[in-house]
Amino acid sequence: MSKDSPVKNLLANKMQRRTFLKWSGAFGVPVIAGGVGTKLLIDQQTEEKVASASDWDKVVSTCSINNCGGRCVIKAYVKDGVVVRVATDTQESGDPSIPPLRACVRGRNYRNLLYHPDRLKYPMKRVGKRGEGKFERISWKEAIETIASEIKRIGDTYGPESRYVNYASGQSWGLHSGRNSARKVLALTGGYLNYRNDYSSGAGNVATPYTYGTNNSGSSFDSLLHSKYIILWGQNPSEMIFSTPYREYLMGAKKNGAKIILIDPRYTDTAIAFADEWIPIKPTTDNAMMDAMGYVIVTEKLHDQAFLDKYCVGFDGDHMPEGISKEESLKSYLLGEKDGVPKTPEWAEKICGVPSEKIREVARNYATIKPAALIQGWAAQRQAYGEQFMRGGAQLACLTGNVGKLGGWAAGTGYWSRADIAYPFKVENPVKASIPCFLWTKAIEQGTEMTAADGLQGTDKLTTNIKLIFNMAGNMLVNQHADINKTTSLLEDESKVEFICVSDLFMTPSARYADIVLPGTTFFERYDIGVPWCFGDYVVFGDKTIEPLYECRNEYDVFTEVADKLGVKEQFTEGMTILDLVKESIKRTREELDPNFPTFEEFREKGVHHFKFDEPLVGFKAQIDDIENNPFETPSGKIELFSKTLWDMKQHEEIPALAKYISSWEGPEDPLIEKYPLQLISWHYKRRCHSTYDNMPWLEEAAKQEMWLNPKDAEKRGIKDGDKVQVFNDRGILMIDVKVTTRITPGVAGIPQGAWYTPDKAGTDQRGSVNVLTSQRPTPLAKSNPQLTNLVEVKKA
Amino acid sequence: MEQIGFYINQSICQGCKACSVACKDKNNTKVGINFRRVYTKEEGAYIQEPNGGIVHNVTSYYFSIACNHCEQPACLKNCPTGAVVKRDEDGVVTIDQEICAGAQLCVSACPYGGPQYNKETFKSNKCNFCIDLQEKGEDPVCVATCPLGAIEFGPIEELRKKYGKIRQIKGMPSPSITKPNIVITPHRDAKLV
Numbered sequence: 001m002s003k004d005s006p007v008k009n010l011l012a013n014k015m016q017r018r019t020f021l022k023w024s025g026a027f028g029v030p031v032i033a034g035g036v037g038t039k040l041l042i043d044q045q046t047e048e049k050v051a052s053a054s055d056w057d058k059v060v061s062t063c064s065i066n067n068c069g070g071r072c073v074i075k076a077y078v079k080d081g082v083v084v085r086v087a088t089d090t091q092e093s094g095d096p097s098i099p100p101l102r103a104c105v106r107g108r109n110y111r112n113l114l115y116h117p118d119r120l121k122y123p124m125k126r127v128g129k130r131g132e133g134k135f136e137r138i139s140w141k142e143a144i145e146t147i148a149s150e151i152k153r154i155g156d157t158y159g160p161e162s163r164y165v166n167y168a169s170g171q172s173w174g175l176h177s178g179r180n181s182a183r184k185v186l187a188l189t190g191g192y193l194n195y196r197n198d199y200s201s202g203a204g205n206v207a208t209p210y211t212y213g214t215n216n217s218g219s220s221f222d223s224l225l226h227s228k229y230i231i232l233w234g235q236n237p238s239e240m241i242f243s244t245p246y247r248e249y250l251m252g253a254k255k256n257g258a259k260i261i262l263i264d265p266r267y268t269d270t271a272i273a274f275a276d277e278w279i280p281i282k283p284t285t286d287n288a289m290m291d292a293m294g295y296v297i298v299t300e301k302l303h304d305q306a307f308l309d310k311y312c313v314g315f316d317g318d319h320m321p322e323g324i325s326k327e328e329s330l331k332s333y334l335l336g337e338k339d340g341v342p343k344t345p346e347w348a349e350k351i352c353g354v355p356s357e358k359i360r361e362v363a364r365n366y367a368t369i370k371p372a373a374l375i376q377g378w379a380a381q382r383q384a385y386g387e388q389f390m391r392g393g394a395q396l397a398c399l400t401g402n403v404g405k406l407g408g409w410a411a412g413t414g415y416w417s418r419a420d421i422a423y424p425f426k427v428e429n430p431v432k433a434s435i436p437c438f439l440w441t442k443a444i445e446q447g448t449e450m451t452a453a454d455g456l457q458g459t460d461k462l463t464t465n466i467k468l469i470f471n472m473a474g475n476m477l478v479n480q481h482a483d484i485n486k487t488t489s490l491l492e493d494e495s496k497v498e499f500i501c502v503s504d505l506f507m508t509p510s511a512r513y514a515d516i517v518l519p520g521t522t523f524f525e526r527y528d529i530g531v532p533w534c535f536g537d538y539v540v541f542g543d544k545t546i547e548p549l550y551e552c553r554n555e556y557d558v559f560t561e562v563a564d565k566l567g568v569k570e571q572f573t574e575g576m577t578i579l580d581l582v583k584e585s586i587k588r589t590r591e592e593l594d595p596n597f598p599t600f601e602e603f604r605e606k607g608v609h610h611f612k613f614d615e616p617l618v619g620f621k622a623q624i625d626d627i628e629n630n631p632f633e634t635p636s637g638k639i640e641l642f643s644k645t646l647w648d649m650k651q652h653e654e655i656p657a658l659a660k661y662i663s664s665w666e667g668p669e670d671p672l673i674e675k676y677p678l679q680l681i682s683w684h685y686k687r688r689c690h691s692t693y694d695n696m697p698w699l700e701e702a703a704k705q706e707m708w709l710n711p712k713d714a715e716k717r718g719i720k721d722g723d724k725v726q727v728f729n730d731r732g733i734l735m736i737d738v739k740v741t742t743r744i745t746p747g748v749a750g751i752p753q754g755a756w757y758t759p760d761k762a763g764t765d766q767r768g769s770v771n772v773l774t775s776q777r778p779t780p781l782a783k784s785n786p787q788l789t790n791l792v793e794v795k796k797a
Numbered sequence: 798m799e800q801i802g803f804y805i806n807q808s809i810c811q812g813c814k815a816c817s818v819a820c821k822d823k824n825n826t827k828v829g830i831n832f833r834r835v836y837t838k839e840e841g842a843y844i845q846e847p848n849g850g851i852v853h854n855v856t857s858y859y860f861s862i863a864c865n866h867c868e869q870p871a872c873l874k875n876c877p878t879g880a881v882v883k884r885d886e887d888g889v890v891t892i893d894q895e896i897c898a899g900a901q902l903c904v905s906a907c908p909y910g911g912p913q914y915n916k917e918t919f920k921s922n923k924c925n926f927c928i929d930l931q932e933k934g935e936d937p938v939c940v941a942t943c944p945l946g947a948i949e950f951g952p953i954e955e956l957r958k959k960y961g962k963i964r965q966i967k968g969m970p971s972p973s974i975t976k977p978n979i980v981i982t983p984h985r986d987a988k989l990v
Contacts, residue, residue: 053823054929085822087938093946102944108818238811247945251809267839272857272984273811273945280851346848355850686813698821701828702814702835712843742839742855 053077053085061607063530063540064107064523065177067169067200068689069237070244071530071538072103073608074110074523076545083524083545086110089608096222096252098610099245101540105686105703109696113522114549118506118695120519121550130500131492133512140551143516144558148565150499151189154468160191160431161447162467167195167437168474170504170692171520174528174542175581176425178472178503178520178555184427185559186470188568191431193447193466196457198437199480201378201413202784203386208412210643211394211659213633216619218414219373219406221249221535223616226407229369230260231362233286233393235377238269240684242377243535250274259369261362263289263354264379265681266708266750267743279362280745282668283679284789285352286380287661290392292348292356293363295334297399302367304401311627312398313634314642314658321636321644330395330641330658343661351661351669353745367400371407376414379683383789384664387781391659395641403639404624406616416619417534419611421597422588424581432458436783440466441487441776444496455783471502472555473520475691477510479757482774482787484765485732488513503555506695509757509769519552526554527579529586537611541603544579554578646781654780666775666791668747676729676791678713678749682770685752694756694767705768706739708750709794714740717794724797726764727751729790732772734765735797749794753787800868800888801926802953802978804960805861807987809945812837812859819942820863823927830913832924833863833939838968838987858984860966861948863939864911864924865977866890872903872912872923888978889926897921908970909977926950953978965989 056077063071073089088103123143128134138146154162165182172179186192197205208215221243224230230253237246254260254274262268262275263286271278281289297303308315317326327338336342345356345363366372376393380386393411402408435443436455443450447465450456471477477500481487491497491513502514511517523530528542548554556578563572576584583600590597598609622630631637635645647657654662663669668679687703688694694705707727709719719725721740726733727749736751744750751770758767765772774787812835820826820833841855866883870890873881880896881903883889892903892912899919903912912923927937935941940948949956960980964972966987983989 053825054933087819087935087941090941100944100946102942103815104944105813105815105818108815108822108942111822238813244944247811251945267855267857269811269813269859272859273809278855280853349846350849353849353851355846355852356848358850697828698818701831702818710843742841742843742853743857745851746843746845 055079056084059087060543060545061541061604062523062545063528063542064110065171065174065528065530065542066689066692067172068106068241069533069535070101070241071173071532071536071540072101072107072244073540074103074107075607076524078545081546083111083114093248096225096249097612099248101244101538101608104241105699106689106693109693109698110522110524112696112698113505113693114524116506116695119549119552120504120506120511120517121552122519123551124517126515129492130494130515131488131513133507135517140553143518144561144565146516147501148562150468151186151562151566154498155190158464158467160186161193161433161462162464163192164195164440164443164466164469165192166440166469166471166474167198167476168472169690170473170475171523172473173531173533174523175423175585176528176554176556176578179470179474180425180427181555181559182470182472183429184425184572185563185566185568187427187429188563188571189566191429193431193443193462194429194434194458195437195440196434196455197782197784199476199785201381202436202438203381203779203782204376204378204390204413206782206784207381207387207390208394210634210646211391211640212410212412212620215413215415216417217394217410217412218416218535219409219619220416220418220537220613220617221246223406223618224249224253224258224373225256226616227253227258227371227373227409228407229365229372230258231263231366231372231374232260232270232275233263233374233376234380235375236264236268236270236379236683238273239686243532245536259365265745265748266683269686279354279358282351282353282745283380283681283748284383284385284664284667285661287385287388287392287659288348288351289354289359290396290659291334291343291661292345292359293366293396294330294399295343296345296360296363297367297396298331298334300364302364303399307401307403308398311403311624312639312641313636314640315399320642324642324644324647328642328657333658333660366396370402371405372400372402373407373409374402374411375409376411378413379681379788382785382787384666384777384779384786385654385662386779386784386786387655388659388662395659398639398641404618404620406618410619415534416617418613418617419537420593421529421531421539422585422592424576424584424588433462434458436778438482438778438785439783441481441490444490465496467497468499469497469501471500471510471514473503475508475510477502478513479509479691479769479771480754482771482785483731483776484757484769484772485763486776503558508691518555518558519550521548521552521554525549525552527582529582537613538608540608541606543604651780664789665777666789670791672791676793677747678792678794679747680727680749680751680770680773680790680792681788682751682753685754688752688754691754691756694754704737705752705755706737707768707794708741708744709738710744710746710748711740711742712746713749713794714738717796719794719796725794726797727773727792727794729773729792731775732765734768734770734772736768749792798885798888799952800866800978801950802866802956802980803863804949804951804956804980806947806982807858807860807966807984808982809947810835810859810861810984811945813944815942815944816861816939816948819938820924823930823938826913827917830915830922832913832922833861834910835859835861840986856986858987860987861939862909862979864890864926865909865975865979866926867978868976871906871908871975875902875906876900877902887926889928890923891925891928892922894920894922908974953980956980
């Protein structure tokens, strides 16, 4: 573009023309020429072959199964056994029962994933110190023998509770994830320590059932076509793809005239595409705004008293559990009858930064425009008191009587599900002990000291710390867990965890900490069925597009051989290959769940199956229509705005019986803010699925790894757009380029999560891997990850 | 001749850039060369109220654009070798890679940033409306890609009948320069006042 182009203002070229991403492949994996058709594959990608993109032999319909909330149809155009181009679903939009499942930017990059020159190509064993990154090629035979003998040795020495399969989500949303294969081999040879919950919605998953008795508090997204007012609170479906068809329904809701409000510290892509209004808010203070909304609704008598009387426990003094004083009610709390602090919008404004008049306006709209849907994202529950956020949203839905109504929404975690397929691969673990998934690092250091207060379940006491870790297709081991520096120093100590096996496509920061690294396969290289998160009435066929490259193997086949070495092969496979499992799933789904489900051949041909329903699923409709016969699954059988169970835990400051604002450590009211004046948040970036695809140059070009900083905060520090800065707190230091933007609230810094930890010699991360700055202090109730709760300072590098 | 053009429903563009990367996949273009590009615009500021409230008038939008296959293509007029051709049958503007001498005059002439120079091949190239795919009955990849269906294509007169005649938003050059074959439904914040 010419410098004096009149379009320059608009088209000020934000795209960084990076010729080469030096960090990619910076881990020094030996690049091996040769392998299966490597040269051919690389040659195929040169520009001379452009014509091949419109020249193909066949189109194979497949599906990615990593931990993205959606599932999309991927059509691989294949010529001479090489994928020359990818396309996606061609279904037209318009029929809500068959929404198009079109891939996002990540899905358009899959050819680069498949043929990336840095793919792990053969098994390797560690030869240097752990974490040093020195590996040596070994045979599959040696890899399998080592894995089998370590499983046995560590099991015999420390007992089965010493063996752990880490949370991993790299290829978890198909029929066969690597972690399940590892689990089954361990289960068949004595067992393994279980984990519960996840990093995505950990606090919400534990908190929401205290209100509703279940996490299935959502409604199917087509119900939004009936909503008149929608509040998206900390939810960004444009970027993180909460569900592939969700945006189609949001668009429909908008067309139908629904007003959409977005509350978030960032002016997200969702705000641009869908919202009528963006309301910036300070991280960790959402409950202050929620409390004030409750105050407005109650004091202006906009609440649904009949609903509260009939379905809820704890709204006012007349509806408290036995033995609990009237002043513990929600109404009393909002009015400040006990603590002398009415939760007025003016009170909240000082804390959360949302003007009191705006809080009043949103509260009035939400309470009077019916039906209204308050949909909570999981971002804000990934903070110190994330439990309160999820229960607080649910509380507002109840105050306004929007629960169980078409076009309303019950808030809370918001899962829903009305379609499923049969899973033929079963794991039965003889060990019953489990820990919250976020506390695995604690279980390495102090496993035997953990108690129920740490979330230990199934046993009073563990007999051992974790000594063996399988980390299959996941980057939680180092990159995605909190406080990377603390985690790596723990893993480096070879006397603690004695054996770590990682399977992946690339030498990720986690793979770097393995003793044995296995080269995994992409979805192009195996059969599978893509299952969306529970928010979707469809499944996608994952056809095998090409044979695995190099010496890559999928984990099911690897663990079949490990099982063979350990004498449990028959029990492991039950006589089935991966393809057999896919066929078995389809057969059993037809027999047991849905006679209209296609046959294997039909499913393969169509590539996708949409389950059909006559009307939207409305969360808690059965309970609201007839609570006598359909009580809530809570102790009282009602919605528990006040939870006696939580009350009885006697930790009222941090685990209150009512949802309420709790001033957060490393929040805006923490005195530490004097030293570290910026609140640091992270988000699911449109160019990655967690850490997957971070090493893809096209995606880096599309959406660069950079920190968002408000012009006010940048100016104060002499920082200009594009400057490299150092971001730090007591836990670590990272380097990152800054995007100075009005799209983030003043006082807040935002780093997209998932960049690969890339330390220099001094241990300073060079890539903007946010978890060098996050904390391992868990949330009080769920023992979940608080990774969006951080105070930092930024200075020009 | 029936001139074809693009329709961009900018009002629902979420800036995902799937169109841009799908175009790279189809055309095998490297980092730095983007036949279809997505730009961001943001405006506005904040005021902190005495009680701590943050008031703002921030607006932002995305805009996806490729070659507009103009009536009077500036690239064509400025090409010294005749490599740039406007096809009779559909008005698609292409750059013949055999003839292009890499003078880059098309790059500097185009007010929309359409032609892209390749430093390795010393030639410029641009969106050719996926004419090879169209011949096989497929849509251009950007059209077949947009997750929200915000990009359409077809005879420009039909698109204008269906969606109106807007072809300039805030920040864009006057359409009188090249007469672009594009129809836009602007984002609420991108309308020309």
